[in-house]
Amino acid sequence: MEEIVTKGLQGTIEIPGDKSISHRSVMFGAIAQGQTTIRGFLPGDDCLSTISCFQKLGVDIQMIDDQTVMVNGRGLEGLQEPVDLLDVGNSGTTIRLLMGILANTSFHSSLIGDESIAKRPMKRVTNPLREMSVHIDGRDEGNFTPLVIRGGKTTGIHYHSPVASAQVKSAILLAGLQAEGTTSVTEPAKSRDHTERMLQAFGVNVAVDGLTVSIEGGQTLKGTHIDVPGDISSAAFFLVAGAIIPNSRILLKKVGMNPTRTGILDVLKAMGAQLTYLNMKENEAEPFSDIEVNTSSLKGIEISGKLIPRLIDEIPIIALAATQAEGVTIIKDAAELKVKETNRIDTVVNELRKMGATIEATEDGMIIKGKTPLHGAEVSSHGDHRIGMMLAIASYIAQGETTIHQKEAVSVSYPQFFAHVDQLKKR
Structure with missing residues (x-):
């Protein structure tokens, strides 16, 4: 030819802007104490789903322009029980990391997504969260949406993940923020480390030792400025x-x-x-x-x-x-x-x-x-x-x-x- x-x-x-960093900047800003400003935010559908979910959890989030977001954090304890379903759209990052955050709440949340999300496996997150004492129900024993979560007092675990997945690692670490004791995740290979880097930017102590990441429970986040x-x-x-x-x-x-x-x-x-x-x-x-x-x-x-x-x-x-x-x-x-x-x-x-x-x-x-x-x-x-x-x-x-x-x-x-x-x- x-x-x-x-x-x-x-x-x-x-x-x-980077999608992974945009997601996390909104999430971490929402559960931080004080205001977080995000510049270079990606206004894609997935990241807008993250904003929508946290607004339903009672967080004041404002789009200043198409790439600048202001998040008035409520702290983990300030999140409110959502009246409506938390719809993550097409975003696997939103649903998996959100489950880790909701693990520390005392209220009931229901998570759904689009047709694609309904086919994506969630046991990789729901199983370790259950080991941390989180109550989760869902289709096929919690492997598929819709999922229902009632958080509470979590306990730290050392989880050996069968997959190198930043979403799995992040969900467990976020659940460990207020867990009793230390929460650690060991992976078979190093996955993307945006969560570890950003938690540190929000004032959280994170320990990294080779393929293992650990976090001590009882830590709080402080609002900051993020350039994406x-x-x-x-x-x-x-x-x-x-x-x-x-x-x-x-x-x-x-x-x-x-x-x-x-x-x-x-x-x-x-x-x-x-x-x-x-x-x-x-x-x-x-x-x-x-x-x-x-x-x-x-x-x-x-x-x-x-x-x-x-x-x-x-x-x-x-x-x-x-x-x-x-x-x-x-x-x-x-x-x-x-x-x-x-x-x-x-x-x-x-x-x-x-x-x-x-x-x-x-x-x-x-x-x-x-x-x-x-x-x-x-x-x-x-x-x-x-x-x-x-x-x-x-x-x-x-x-x-x-x-x-x-x-x-x-x-x-x-x-x-x-x-x-x-x-x-x-x-």
């Missing part, structure tokens, strides 16, 4: 676009460089991507940098092991990059993809196959053969924001027209995504 010639994507964009850097998971789509689309040069401003999240950069470097880091700020609570990417010649690699938790959300766009790399890319140890917004192993494979990719699913990942020209097709995000954005980038290098169904799902994490693509097209 004849190679497609595009005019490339060129220009500078500011990546929207750009989300590297959102930046990943433009990092890959800049590398695989001919005649491209993209500068991404103030991208979060938390080392538990930068697996995507390690992978792209290993594949041969031309990345340059500018204006690096390493001494911040959450480090950040500008990143420039240029069109590159990529090669296939193996992605596995301890690297996976550092890039689990970026695997859909990495798979697209692999279709344009010389040789074979193998992704394994990523069974966690099956319990995301969709089964991302099957969804990525099926949708990219429609566009001509040579890709197959395995039990814990996928195998992709490149370099393969893609063609236009009728595809769907299946309501998964990261699949939608990956398919949008794929459509730009595909021969012929591509129709993406449910592309509105991208508003969960990147409301400006399509506007930013258009901006780079126009130069």
Whole structure:
């Protein structure tokens, strides 16, 4: 097939605020004493669900503008029993971390979410919380929403998590804030550490020893100021676009460089991507940098092991990059993809196959053969924001027209995504 010639994507964009940090800044501000100001907040659907839930718990939260939020914290003891259901929408982070916070309340709360949340496993959180004396009921013995929680006096535990999950770790640590004794979580690999970093910013003592994180009960949070850097998971789509689309040069401003999240950069470097880091700020609570990417010649690699938790959300766009790399890319140890917004192993494979990719699913990942020209097709995000954005980038290098169904799902994490693509097209 004849190679497609595009005019490339060129220009500078500011990546929207980090979703994980935006969630936590609202949550921690809500249970802190005093006021918390958040700048660089991500006004995506998921983070707005977090605001809505805490407003129902009696917290005064105001959107000063589309990226600035003021939270007037009530402290853990100041949360009020919600009159209405706590609807987390599509947000796994909201529901799992919220369960940890509600563990310390004396009242009754009911949690629901959308159709995707209803399929996502919750026992990974409800089981350890029950070990801490939290009363939780729900569908399939507490594995699926709707969930009902009545908190109370919690007791500290040392939990050995079977999965490296920041959501599981965070829920247990948050339950441990007012628990009797010490609460510790040991993981099989290090998951993202935004919770540990932010708790310290709110004045909480957190001990980190290798793969174990511990917190003493009886601590309170104090309101603070949070600057949210750009989300590297959102930046990943433009990092890959800049590398695989001919005649491209993209500068991404103030991208979060938390080392538990930068697996995507390690992978792209290993594949041969031309990345340059500018204006690096390493001494911040959450480090950040500008990143420039240029069109590159990529090669296939193996992605596995301890690297996976550092890039689990970026695997859909990495798979697209692999279709344009010389040789074979193998992704394994990523069974966690099956319990995301969709089964991302099957969804990525099926949708990219429609566009001509040579890709197959395995039990814990996928195998992709490149370099393969893609063609236009009728595809769907299946309501998964990261699949939608990956398919949008794929459509730009595909021969012929591509129709993406449910592309509105991208508003969960990147409301400006399509506007930013258009901006780079126009130069």
